[in-house]
Amino acid sequence: MTGGPETADVVIVGAGASGAAAAWALSGHGLKIVCLEQGDWVDQSSSPSLDSSWEIALQTVFHPNPNIRAGTRDYPVTDDATPIKPALFNAVGGSTIRWGAHFPRLHPSDFRVRTLDGVAGDWPVTYPELEPYFDINDRMMGVAGLAGDPANPPRADRPTGPLPLCPATRRIAAAFDSLGWHWWPSDAAIVSVSYGDGRKACNNCGPCGLGCPRRSRASTDITYWPVAIRGGVDLRTRCVVTALKTTSSHQVGSVAYVDGDGHRCEISAGTVIVGCNGLGTSRLLLASASRRHRTGLANSSGQLGRNLMLHPTAIVTGVFAERLDSHRGPFATSLYSQQFYETDGANDFIRGYQLQALRGQGPVGTALGGYMHRLPWGETHHRQFMAEFGHSVSLTVTTEDLPEPVNRVELDRDRKDAWGLPVPKMTYRLGENTRRMLSHGTAKAREVMATAGASEIIVNPLARQAGFHFLGTARMGDDPETSVVNGDCVSHDIDNLMIVDGSVFPTSAAVNPTPTIQAVALRAADRLLHRLGISEGPRA
């Protein structure tokens, strides 16, 4: 037997939205690529949506908060110091297993925030540079939508046509029209007709966050991963990476991990790509501190873990006298408004927000309130239930969060997970600009609901269980003094270390980030191939 650790050309940490896209883009070129994923495969063919207790699953094994879900592959998060709680999923597919699949792109202006509005920083990449990767990603994920939105640049025809509105969302659309405000059918990572490898058209069932037995709703375990594995990528599940080990001040040499049987393993890597989201990536790099890198790996700027952005969101719910059957149809993907998306000098805040329609929920979700309010117990309970169930529709006010160093991810040195790693600790507070934006957006959403004829309007000023978007904690930039990675997602400090998840966002924009995360990851993989002398230009 020869000794020494196993060797790979590329080791990817995390098999979620970004890791899957990067793995696919790098596959098929003769590289030995190993992906280490903490979680396991999720069998979506036996989704809880097939069972009468499906709503209990949403409160337990599919709860978005790992502290509540407490699955065997989860790590806890110390969240006492943040009003917005963590929401993520550990599995092949990552949080795309648990998402609603709303699929908007950042705007061109989102990449030029400093230049246009004098705040935060510009991105070192532009919308036109990412556009071909957005298009590739749309085809790989399978998207329903309609080109022609006047709030966004022209884009290619969507791979499948838009998902329909329902009685509830038609009311909202009509209200936007009456007010003279923008709305458009959502781009959704859900296919409206049969698509690709055995994916059936959406059948309007509703709870996308439980996984999709028809495979209509995209998640990277059914989109990128089957192709990447056929292309030779070695995906290893239930492998918890515990540290990245360096061989010099500027090179990472190996990845240490605990496999599914509890064995401690190590694999040498020519390049390491980290895609564990803006929480897990900071945690891993901070936990990889050594004598060479005392404040964590890739942290000479001191920015690692800082500038956490979470898209603070208010929810405004309209209750209508008429029965709307609003539980029917994908929960999060019907229509959005970007009327108030761009900076407007007349406002008392800079940047902007998106309004996104949310349909109603099932009986348990209605009673518990979901993102809204819990119904009262006691004698009035059933009357209130009947007033709201199937009679409500909501608008989110999703705000652009500006980067602030005090908002951050650190290691909680007093707590360790099942594998001996320090638990990540979130510290976060709302900025004044965000508060003003939430207030403005809530008023506008109330106006929509009133125009739509709501008999009651209920406001949740800040959705707590909604920390789905961890952004900014390893931001990209041209200056190594103020950023962690460059525009190609390569660490300024460590030549062969890349970060490809939402950590690298210098600014958050005001839309769901996954399409942009994946476009950035695809481009970063392309740039790596170029540096390795393997290919140039985006893969068709």
Add this chain to the structure above:
Amino acid sequence: MTASLLSAILDRLLPGNSEGWPAAGKLGLAPSVGAFMSRTPEGAAWLEVVLSGTAPDFLELTPARQTRDLKRLEAAEPEAFERLVVAAYNMYYTHPEVRGVIERLTGYEARPPQPLGYEMEPFDEALLVRQKQRAPFWRRTGGEA
């Protein structure tokens, strides 16, 4: 004693009425609510906080006085009480008898979302007639098509 006490509490949280809604305790939900809460050590402790926090003579009180006692307990132990309410709502609204009432009163089918789903009509582009008349209003930064 514990089961009968929890059952009585559930009857006050989700009482029956003349529309056909069953009372949660009489529906026999106490064991499943207890099991839901006891999935974790913290949950079991919260359940104990609620059960031990009610008035000693709770079972003998009138419904109105039981409700007042629970409101007192909710104010004193909000986190534990909230966990009980969450467990009760989960078990109640997934019970077949309750789903049957919902179906009768609202038309919402007492079946899981899949595999049947719901009919999905094509998107009606006529809805967009006003929006399509609008000129592009995104901010240009240079280099876009």
